[in-house]
Amino acid sequence: MKSTPVNTGIIQELKAFPLFKNTNQKSLEDLCFSSDVILSRHRDTLFTANTKAEYFYIVLSGAYKLSRSSPSGEIIILHFCPPGDLMAAFIMSKESPTYPLTSTAIGPSRALRIPQKTYLKYWTQNIDLILHVQRLLTERMTTIHSQRALTKSPLSSKIASLLINLIDKQTTIHDNIQIPIPLTRKEIADSVGSSVESIIRIMSEWSKKGYISTSEQTITITNTAKIIEIMNAE
Amino acid sequence: MKSTPVNTGIIQELKAFPLFKNTNQKSLEDLCFSSDVILSRHRDTLFTANTKAEYFYIVLSGAYKLSRSSPSGEIIILHFCPPGDLMAAFIMSKESPTYPLTSTAIGPSRALRIPQKTYLKYWTQNIDLILHVQRLLTERMTTIHSQRALTKSPLSSKIASLLINLIDKQTTIHDNIQIPIPLTRKEIADSVGSSVESIIRIMSEWSKKGYISTSEQTITITNTAKIIEIMNAE
DNA sequence: CGTAGCCTTGAAGGTGATCAATGTTTGTGG
DNA sequence: CCACAAACATTGATCACCTTCAAGGCTACG
Numbered sequence: 001m002k003s004t005p006v007n008t009g010i011i012q013e014l015k016a017f018p019l020f021k022n023t024n025q026k027s028l029e030d031l032c033f034s035s036d037v038i039l040s041r042h043r044d045t046l047f048t049a050n051t052k053a054e055y056f057y058i059v060l061s062g063a064y065k066l067s068r069s070s071p072s073g074e075i076i077i078l079h080f081c082p083p084g085d086l087m088a089a090f091i092m093s094k095e096s097p098t099y100p101l102t103s104t105a106i107g108p109s110r111a112l113r114i115p116q117k118t119y120l121k122y123w124t125q126n127i128d129l130i131l132h133v134q135r136l137l138t139e140r141m142t143t144i145h146s147q148r149a150l151t152k153s154p155l156s157s158k159i160a161s162l163l164i165n166l167i168d169k170q171t172t173i174h175d176n177i178q179i180p181i182p183l184t185r186k187e188i189a190d191s192v193g194s195s196v197e198s199i200i201r202i203m204s205e206w207s208k209k210g211y212i213s214t215s216e217q218t219i220t221i222t223n224t225a226k227i228i229e230i231m232n233a234e
Numbered sequence: 235m236k237s238t239p240v241n242t243g244i245i246q247e248l249k250a251f252p253l254f255k256n257t258n259q260k261s262l263e264d265l266c267f268s269s270d271v272i273l274s275r276h277r278d279t280l281f282t283a284n285t286k287a288e289y290f291y292i293v294l295s296g297a298y299k300l301s302r303s304s305p306s307g308e309i310i311i312l313h314f315c316p317p318g319d320l321m322a323a324f325i326m327s328k329e330s331p332t333y334p335l336t337s338t339a340i341g342p343s344r345a346l347r348i349p350q351k352t353y354l355k356y357w358t359q360n361i362d363l364i365l366h367v368q369r370l371l372t373e374r375m376t377t378i379h380s381q382r383a384l385t386k387s388p389l390s391s392k393i394a395s396l397l398i399n400l401i402d403k404q405t406t407i408h409d410n411i412q413i414p415i416p417l418t419r420k421e422i423a424d425s426v427g428s429s430v431e432s433i434i435r436i437m438s439e440w441s442k443k444g445y446i447s448t449s450e451q452t453i454t455i456t457n458t459a460k461i462i463e464i465m466n467a468e
Numbered sequence: 469c470g471t472a473g474c475c476t477t478g479a480a481g482g483t484g485a486t487c488a489a490t491g492t493t494t495g496t497g498g
Numbered sequence: 499c500c501a502c503a504a505a506c507a508t509t510g511a512t513c514a515c516c517t518t519c520a521a522g523g524c525t526a527c528g
Contacts, residue, residue: 076386094369152428201477420505438508
């Protein structure tokens with residue numbers, strides 16, 4: 001894990017994210033006050049659940065997964081963070097926060113590490129920004145809700161729903177959509193709360209039927225209509 | 235469903251909620267601008283998923299459940315709102331919001347209905363309040379996360395976890411804690427994503443062993459240590 | 469070149485869903 | 499105030515889906 005201080009290049013990079021679309025150059029510099037860019041290798045841990053939270057993060061490139069382990073030691077993945085997503089920002093307004101989750105890099109990734117002090121000093125002064133953050137949180141909540149609505153549905157629906165939800169919201173629905181995050185079967189299993197074997201059985205069935213195709217960790221949905229149908233099947 | 239405009243009595247009632255502990259009388263009046271008190275009977279619907287959201291709500295007394303139905307028609311309960319809880323406040327900063335969930339009264343209940351306009355005009359101006367709302371949202375998220383961490387655990391753990399989470403956060407842990415919301419077995423089933431029959435089998439086992447007792451819809455945890463143990467069992 | 473992570477397939481077994489039938493409580497209208 | 503309907507609670511039998519266990523192959527990387 002290496003870190004380098006912010007430079008103007010990073011500011012440019014941030015401007016591209018929807019979160020900052022109404023933020024001017026000057027404010028953006030404030031919002032990044034005393035921040036660093038963290039470079040993570042595949043499987044590096046960015047922060048660990050139940051440790052003191054002195055920083056929050058913005059994903060710059062690559063991806064991170066947010067996970068938790070159950071009392072019995074099983075791992076549950078709760079969210080995948082693509083570039084532009086916030087990590088641990090929601091707990092920054094607390095008194096002395098601890099991370100509720102563990103963050104792990106998926107593939108080589110970069111994140112901007114911002115101290116809580118900067119959040120309290122600059123982020124909380126910008127109402128527009130806070131509402132934006134709140135909207136992000138609400139979105140994440142909505143995704144979780146639609147996943148939970150499928151608890152009684154068969155495993156295939158859950159996997160389908162996960163894949164559809166991972167598609168970038170900007171993308172229009174068509175065939176041959178590539179899932180923007182390289183997922184292993186284990187990660188899919190941990191995400192829908194199932195076992196690797198079950199995931200494999202269902203997904204290789206789909207591959208055979210030509211609904212999806214996988215090569216080098218990357219999943220491509222080749223028959224989107226069918227996957228959506230499976231997602232909504234009872 | 236009857237409604238009456240706000241009066242000073244209501245303002246007093248609101249002051250008791252943690253959400254407004256730093257809010258003065260004058261601001262509180264602004265925050266309630268053109269609001270009404272809604273009286274709901276048991277099973278009355280307050281708002282329906284996917285309809286236009288012109289209002290948000292504060293639970294005054296009783297309780298409401300927030301639910302959603304899956305594509306196959308099954309109902310999933312996502313959250314129980316005790317007095318002081320907000321409903322649909324998180325989507326008020328959107329352009330033209332629709333309710334993501336359906337809200338139904340559990341027992342005779344009262345809620346304060348506040349128009350989106352009031353939210354945009356007064357609520358968003360109060361940073362302290364917004365951060366408070368954000369903290370509420372984060373708390374709700376955390377609860378959902380700890381529930382999701384149990385997906386692979388046996389049903390008994392899920393039920394135990396639900397009961398423990400429903401205990402008022404103010405309450406210290408001891409025996410003979412009464413669950414503040416009157417729950418039916420069906421509601422427990424819809425909440426943990428299971429069937430009524432399975433819930434009954436597990437809970438009557440607990441009754442027999444003396445871990446819980448139920449009378450007239452009210453559940454009392456008589457052996458809290460045991461329930462917590464079950465919650466954490468693998 | 470060996471280990472670690474990942475993918476795959478098969479067989480056995482269990483947890484909880486479903487179906488069916490019945491009792492109990494609550495609420496509503498005549 | 500009673501009768502009837504609707505919602506809620508209970509118990510048993512059967513069965514499906516998915517987990518678990520076991521064994522093996524593949525690829526990447528130090």
